[in-house]
Amino acid sequence: MINVASQWTKGWAISRGAGKPVAEPWGWRIEIEGIGRYVVTDLQWLKKLLPTVTEQGAWLKLFVSPEEAAPYLTQGWERTDPGFMMTVDLDRTEPRCPAGYEIEVTASGAATFVRILTAGGEQAARGQMGRTGETVVVDKC
Structure with missing residues (x-):
């Protein structure tokens, strides 16, 4: 899972025009327009990390289940529906659109x-x- 999270984090930062993700013991930190995005792959570090995240608008991207993370997410964190990691082998194609x-x-x-x-x-x-x-x-x- 760590390799998938690492590749996702790097690609997501590129897509968003952010700087290179900074490796941390708990995962990676990305700054986008001065706001931290914290990609956490290690649940044990989540409890230690949360008190240090104080900037308004910070995001957590957790590579753990919502049930595992719930006890650590204190009041003030907005929970959203979970996303799911999907992978597929890509083939080069020419993009096409419907008529019009x-x-x-x-x-x-x-x-x-x-x-x-x-x-x-x-x-x-x-x-x-x-x-x-x-x-x-x-x-x-």
Whole structure:
């Protein structure tokens, strides 16, 4: 699980335009627009970490089950529905849209941004991803 979390953290940081994740004993720390994102893979460290996270708007990304984390999350933390890690082998394809839509793909370094536009130029859908070597982390889709 640590390798999956490491690859996800690196790709997510690239997608968000953040700096390189900083390795910590409990996982990784990422700064995005001055706000900490804490990716925690070790439940034993969560109790030690939480009192040190004081900035408004900080996020925890926990690679543990909600039931395992619940006793450690004190008042003031907003809980959201859990997400799930999914993996798949990727194949290179040419993007296609239904008739009446247009695809716009842009890249910035290892980040790729995709928008689907209506015939009138309005955004119908979007997504972005960060590439770390052979791994791609899909974000904001």
